[in-house]
Amino acid sequence: MNSDSVTTEQETKALHLLRLREVSFSYLDGVETLQNIHLDLAPGEFHCLIGRSGCGKTSLLKLAAGLLLPKNGEVVWNNKPLDAPQSEMGFVFQSPTLLEWLDVLDNVLLPVALHRKITTPDLDKAKDLLQSVGLGNKLHNKPTELSGGQQSRVAIARALITGPRILFMDEPFASLDAITREELQRDLMTICAQHKTSILFVTHDIGEAVYLGDQVSVMVEGKIHHTLKIDLPQPRHNAIRHSPEFNHYSASLRHAMGGAA
Amino acid sequence: MKSKSYVWTCCIGVVFLLSWEILVRYLGTSALVMPAPTQIADVLLKSLHNGYLWPHIWQTLVEVFWGILLGGLMGCIGGIALGESSRLRNLLMPYVVLSQVVPKLALAPLFIVWFGFGVLPTIVMTALICFFPLLENTVTSMQQVDPQKLELFRMLRANRWQTLWRLKIPSGLPSIMAGLRVAVVLAWVGAVVGEFIGSSKGLGALIIAAQGSMDTPLMFAVLVVITVLGISSYWTVQTIEQRFFKS
Numbered sequence: 014m015n016s017d018s019v020t021t022e023q024e025t026k027a028l029h030l031l032r033l034r035e036v037s038f039s040y041l042d043g044v045e046t047l048q049n050i051h052l053d054l055a056p057g058e059f060h061c062l063i064g065r066s067g068c069g070k071t072s073l074l075k076l077a078a079g080l081l082l083p084k085n086g087e088v089v090w091n092n093k094p095l096d097a098p099q100s101e102m103g104f105v106f107q108s109p110t111l112l113e114w115l116d117v118l119d120n121v122l123l124p125v126a127l128h129r130k131i132t133t134p135d136l137d138k139a140k141d142l143l144q145s146v147g148l149g150n151k152l153h154n155k156p157t158e159l160s161g162g163q164q165s166r167v168a169i170a171r172a173l174i175t176g177p178r179i180l181f182m183d184e185p186f187a188s189l190d191a192i193t194r195e196e197l198q199r200d201l202m203t204i205c206a207q208h209k210t211s212i213l214f215v216t217h218d219i220g221e222a223v224y225l226g227d228q229v230s231v232m233v234e235g236k237i238h239h240t241l242k243i244d245l246p247q248p249r250h251n252a253i254r255h256s257p258e259f260n261h262y263s264a265s266l267r268h269a270m271g272g273a274a
Numbered sequence: 275m276k277s278k279s280y281v282w283t284c285c286i287g288v289v290f291l292l293s294w295e296i297l298v299r300y301l302g303t304s305a306l307v308m309p310a311p312t313q314i315a316d317v318l319l320k321s322l323h324n325g326y327l328w329p330h331i332w333q334t335l336v337e338v339f340w341g342i343l344l345g346g347l348m349g350c351i352g353g354i355a356l357g358e359s360s361r362l363r364n365l366l367m368p369y370v371v372l373s374q375v376v377p378k379l380a381l382a383p384l385f386i387v388w389f390g391f392g393v394l395p396t397i398v399m400t401a402l403i404c405f406f407p408l409l410e411n412t413v414t415s416m417q418q419v420d421p422q423k424l425e426l427f428r429m430l431r432a433n434r435w436q437t438l439w440r441l442k443i444p445s446g447l448p449s450i451m452a453g454l455r456v457a458v459v460l461a462w463v464g465a466v467v468g469e470f471i472g473s474s475k476g477l478g479a480l481i482i483a484a485q486g487s488m489d490t491p492l493m494f495a496v497l498v499v500i501t502v503l504g505i506s507s508y509w510t511v512q513t514i515e516q517r518f519f520k521s
Contacts, residue, residue, distance in 0.1 A: 080425060097431070104429040110422045114444045114519075124430045127440070 029053045029089075030179060030211050031077060036086035038069075038076055046072045047235045050086070056178065059205065059212045061222035063266060064232030070215040071183055073232070077213055078104055078181045100128075103172030103210075105182040109164035111156035111171075117143065118152040121171045135174075142170040146200055162193035169201065179211040186221070195251060198225055202249065219270070223262045224249060231269040238269055309491040318495035331499060333476040337393060337465045338507070341400020346457055349405045350450065353412020358438065363413070374406045379467050386472040396468030396476070403464035404457035411453030415446025451515045458511050462504045 031054040038047040047069045054060050054077075062070045075081040076088060079098040088095040098104075103124075111120045121139040122131055143149055146166035148159075156164055165185055172180055186194040202225060205212055216222050222229045223243055231238045243262055245253055253259055291311045297303075298310040305313055321327045352370075356363045378399060385395035419442050427437045443450075469478025477496050484492040 075425075078429065080428060098429045100431065102429070104426070106422045106426065108422060110420065110426045112423070112441070112444070114447075123440075127427075127430050127432050127436055 028055050030056050030091065031095075031213070032089040033073075033077060034086050034089065036073075036076060036083045036088060038072055038081060038084050040072075045084075045235060047076070047083075050076075050237055052077070052230065052237065054179070054211050054213060056211055057209045059202075059214065059225055059227045061214045061216060061226035061229045062232055063216055063219065063222045063229055063270065065270065066217065068232045069235040070217075070232055074181050074183055074213060074215050078102055080104075100175065101178040103175065103177035103180045105165075105168050105172045105180065105185045107184045107187060109156070109161075109168040111164055111167055113156055116153045116155055117148060117159070117167050120156065120167055121174055123171060124175050139170070139174055142173055143167070145204060146170050162189050162197065165189065165197060166200070169197075169204070173204065173208065173210070176208065177210060179213065180205065182212060182214045184215055184217065187216070187218075194221070199251070201225070206248065219263050219266050220254065220259075222266065223259055224254060229262075229266060231266060233269075233271060241265060241269075306488055306490050309494055313491045314494040314498065317489075317491040318498055321492065321495060327480075327496075327499065330475060330477050330480045330496075331503070333393070333473075334462075334465050334469065334478070334500075335503070337396045337400055337468070337476065338461045338503075340397045341464060342404050342454075342458060342461050344397070345401035345404030345461075346408050346454060348401070349408025349453070349457070350412050352405075353409045353450075354416060354438070354443070356409070357413045357416020357442070358434075367413075370406075370409065378402050378464070382468055382471040385468075391472050391474070393473070395472045396465055396478075399468040400461050400464035403460045407456040407460065408450065408453040411449045411456075412446065415449035416442050418449075419445050447519050448515075451511065451519060455508060455511050455515075458507045459504060462500060462507070466500060 031052075033050050033052040036047060036050040036052075037045055039045045050073060052060075052073075062073060064070050072081065076083055079088070079090070079095045079102070082096065090099060091101075112123065115123070118136075118139055119126070121143060122135060125131060125135050140149070140152065143152060146169060148163060148166055148170070151159065151163065156167065159167065168185065186197050189197065198221065201212075204210075212225075214222075214225060216225075223245070226243050228240055228242050230240045241262065245256075245258060245262075295310050295312060298308055309317075318327075356367065356370075381402075382395065382399055385398055389395040389398060423441055423445070424437070427441050432440065465476070466478035466481070469476035470482055473479045477500050480496050481493050484490070484496065
């Protein structure tokens, strides 16, 4: 009985890489941006946060990453309270935020270069990552010589170089054209499945959330309105975007976001 | 298109010089008042050839070099310190602005009292003039770093020094270099005016000497030298910027 309960507790802990409990947050103006947030993220899970502009998605993402600290409640990372970003986390911002004075390879290696000397395995890993996002021939280009889609790919490769257990993504494809976005969504799913990376992904695009997410949380005015489990088969192909199930999930999310279904 | 506009720029210069030459000859103006360009060129070439100008050019170059180096370094370091610490900025910025509002050229006689005649007061004056553009541009560039890039560095657990060396300074370099370009041009003003007042050697001192002996063509010749050196130093900074700092 006793050993059973210990096992169950360990299993529960293993189930949750990141937990947010009763989290609320307000900026200096005092208005509560987030209220009573509960969120769990299991290893390898792709969790999308969706909502209208200004609903607090990005604030929630930054809280989960340790870039902001909650006013109330707690953020638990790996069973410990989180008070700052951790080495096992990666973050992809809305804009690629590449350093223009470094070439593509050095941009990808930046997270490593900040903490230790670059080794040959690091270089090989960076080259492999760039190869896997289709930029194997752009290693020594400057970011200004790349298209928007290519810059986003470099930003993803940079976030993955340290082999993070979790990736936070803040509308990383929002400014890209539809076809490039679809390509990047597919690449992201493949890479993260390979590395078993958990992802917390903020978007305002319903289709993107349904296509990418294992779970989608709808945010309305600083609260998680409800969370929907997306039971679509893996791996997901583009054709799935036209299936009745996909449309059903999309309509359900649209309804939850407050629009007319 | 670019080469075409370059030709036109040259044409304007040639037309200006020709008109000047013709007008002076036609009106028979005394060289004491307005020498013709050919007279100026003649004096310039002769004084370069017989070595009369070189010690003066060297003296002014040395003063400009040390003035830019000291003033620029202090401006940069001060700018980084003030840019990094808002407390220091609030505390010291009013005094920095105050020190710049005081006309520095009017301080020259005081510098002579403090530092004597010669190179030192001129270097101090040049350094003071170069200090402000670099300080101002460095402070501004430190504060204008993309907030998302700062967040990226926080996410990557970079410490304050790493954020400064790997993000703030590189991203501020274009603005810092723009400050240096302004400083380099102003440095010549500082050096020449410093020499007007407190030196017997250097291009500024030579202008005063030429004025004393009513040698107007020599005054013009020295002005040409200062202009050429000023433009060359500006181009040098621009070339360094394009060669090393442009991404």
